[in-house]
Amino acid sequence: xxxxxxxxxxxxxxxxxxxxxxxxxxxxxxxIAVVSSAVIVAVVVxxxxxxxxxxxTRDSFFDLRTGWHDLxxxxxxxxxxxxxxxxxxxxxLVFAALxxxxxxxxGPVFFPVRFLATLYxxxxxxxxxxxxxxxxxxxxxxxxxxGAPSSPFVLCIIALTLTYTSYVAEVFRAGxxxxxxxxxxxxxxxxxxxxxxxxxxxxxxxxxxVLPPLLNDFVSLQKDTSLVSFLGVTEIVLTAxxxxxxxxxxxxLVFAALxxxxxTVPLTRLTDWIARRQGWINxxxxx
Amino acid sequence: xxxxxxxVRGLRKVYGSAVxxxxxxxxxxxxxxxxxxxxxxxxxxxxxxxxDLLEVVDDGVVxxxxxxxxxxxxxxxRVRTRIGIVFQSFNLFPHLRVIDxxxxxxxxxxxxxxxxxxxxxxxxxxxxxxxxRAGARPDELSGGQQQRVAIARxxxxxxxxxxxxxxxxxxxxxxxxxxxxxxRELRSDGMTMLLATHEMGFAREVADRVCFLDGGRVLEExxxxxxxxxxxxxRTRQFLRRIIDAGRL
Numbered sequence: 001x002x003x004x005x006x007x008x009x010x011x012x013x014x015x016x017x018x019x020x021x022x023x024x025x026x027x028x029x030x031x032i033a034v035v036s037s038a039v040i041v042a043v044v045v046x047x048x049x050x051x052x053x054x055x056x057t058r059d060s061f062f063d064l065r066t067g068w069h070d071l072x073x074x075x076x077x078x079x080x081x082x083x084x085x086x087x088x089x090x091x092x093l094v095f096a097a098l099x100x101x102x103x104x105x106x107g108p109v110f111f112p113v114r115f116l117a118t119l120y121x122x123x124x125x126x127x128x129x130x131x132x133x134x135x136x137x138x139x140x141x142x143x144x145x146x147g148a149p150s151s152p153f154v155l156c157i158i159a160l161t162l163t164y165t166s167y168v169a170e171v172f173r174a175g176x177x178x179x180x181x182x183x184x185x186x187x188x189x190x191x192x193x194x195x196x197x198x199x200x201x202x203x204x205x206x207x208x209x210v211l212p213p214l215l216n217d218f219v220s221l222q223k224d225t226s227l228v229s230f231l232g233v234t235e236i237v238l239t240a241x242x243x244x245x246x247x248x249x250x251x252x253l254v255f256a257a258l259x260x261x262x263x264t265v266p267l268t269r270l271t272d273w274i275a276r277r278q279g280w281i282n283x284x285x286x287x
Numbered sequence: 288x289x290x291x292x293x294x295v296r297g298l299r300k301v302y303g304s305a306v307x308x309x310x311x312x313x314x315x316x317x318x319x320x321x322x323x324x325x326x327x328x329x330x331x332x333x334x335x336x337x338x339d340l341l342e343v344v345d346d347g348v349v350x351x352x353x354x355x356x357x358x359x360x361x362x363x364x365r366v367r368t369r370i371g372i373v374f375q376s377f378n379l380f381p382h383l384r385v386i387d388x389x390x391x392x393x394x395x396x397x398x399x400x401x402x403x404x405x406x407x408x409x410x411x412x413x414x415x416x417x418x419x420r421a422g423a424r425p426d427e428l429s430g431g432q433q434q435r436v437a438i439a440r441x442x443x444x445x446x447x448x449x450x451x452x453x454x455x456x457x458x459x460x461x462x463x464x465x466x467x468x469x470x471r472e473l474r475s476d477g478m479t480m481l482l483a484t485h486e487m488g489f490a491r492e493v494a495d496r497v498c499f500l501d502g503g504r505v506l507e508e509x510x511x512x513x514x515x516x517x518x519x520x521x522r523t524r525q526f527l528r529r530i531i532d533a534g535r536l
Contacts, residue, residue: 009309012297015346021359 067251077239100172124166133159137231156228175206298347309503322490325500331483371441372450379425386421431462451482
């Protein structure tokens with residue numbers, strides 16, 4: 001350090017040239033992106049627009065006026081999907097965490113626990129969701145058990161929870177096992193019990209690591225709520241189909257599709273944003 | 288005067304509001320060995336990372352054999368093939384065997400056929416005394432062995448310049464020697480190198496020039512016997528005093 005106060009830094013001529021060059025490159029890439037996108041759109045418009053069935057398809061799939069008119073009915077039905085999703089999600093998170101921890105318990109005492117948890121995961125991860133839905137949806141009511149749920153809404157939640165818990169449990173388990181054993185060792189060294197070290201040290205780190213795949217499963221769950229229409233719950237897809245059978249317009253299904261996308265995209269961005277803000281994701285290097 | 292292998296002028300690197308390198312100048316002639324010393328946070332690692340183009344510099348120029356490699360038009364990948372770097376934490380690829388770590392760049396970047404690459408890789412492992420461990424995974428090796436593999440990996444592509452970033456700081460004391468003796472050998476083979484180090488004794492022995500980094504620039508430089516024994520700057524004296532107090536010199 002020199003004793004004389006140095007002047008505030010000014011970019012050198014060379015650096016100004018470099019910055020200008022980089023800006024020019026960015027502009028060029030942007031231009032290329034815009035032009036290539038425009039070309040692709042033009043090609044699609046030309047090819048699709050010239051097909052012989054385009055006029056009929058447009059009237060059925062892109063009749064925006066009809067779609068807009070019936071949009072409130074779709075949105076009302078969407079509320080059913082959201083309820084099913086949110087309630088299932090809460091159960092799934094709790095049960096999956098329990099199953100995952102059960103599978104990581106060591107020692108012969110816990111063999112039955114481990115065995116049952118593994119059996120459950122193996123079974124429900126292998127079963128197609130639709131089969132579980134139909135078996136639960138028609139099987140449980142047919143027992144006519146006292147107090148057994150018969151509302152399709154509740155049965156759907158049970159089926160989704162059963163299936164998705166097995167997936168999410170595996171995500172959690174992968175996360176738990178990715179936390180270095182030295183972390184658990186330091187926690188135990190401080191005198192924490194196994195449960196405490198799991199609860200305060202290992203599991204919180206595991207959750208941070210598996211946040212992206214976890215979100216993936218929940219987006220998938222969000223979409224799979226539409227399968228509950230098989231049990232006659234008039235959620236959004238079934239509502240769209242009903243509308244379509246009345247006016248023979250597929251635009252309702254197109255709108256339903258857009259609604260699903262509109263739900264997923266912000267969720268993904270939100271998770272990325274939270275993860276970055278918390279510093280859970282390493283900031284990328286330049287390479 | 289011949290062109291130096293490395294010529295750094297007016298280098299500036301900023302992270303947010305922290306100015307890490309500030310108008311730094313440094314040259315390294317062919318076959319020279321320059322030791323970079325300084326407190327942690329003085330910018331030694333950042334300087335090495337800037338030279339290897341692992342960071343984008345905010346101003347100034349780095350010339351390798353007279354070519355401005357910090358020019359955005361320069362091909363960074365091609366430049367990096369001419370520079371070898373060894374990190375403090377080894378950074379071997381854990382999923383690859385030792386020999387595959389060493390031959391990766393030869394095969395994928397330099398397109399050397401597998402047989403030839405393995406021959407060169409084994410010869411290099413032989414040189415670092417680890418030919419017998421060619422089939423092992425990195426985590427089966429000791430820290431010193433891993434660092435020797437990392438050096439072999441950097442050397443096998445015959446770089447013009449070698450950068451060593453505190454290569455013994457993560458090693459147990461009894462493993463430091465094997466790595467340092469390897470660096471010493473490289474030195475006597477005439478490799479041009481730049482080494483950031485806390486091993487003052489080693490710097491004195493192997494380097495022909497010591498640079499003391501402080502406040503983002505080279506505050507003092509000169510032959511090791513002068514800088515380490517009789518520094519001109521108060522900051523250098525203060526730094527060395529602390530090292531001596533810690534029993535490291």
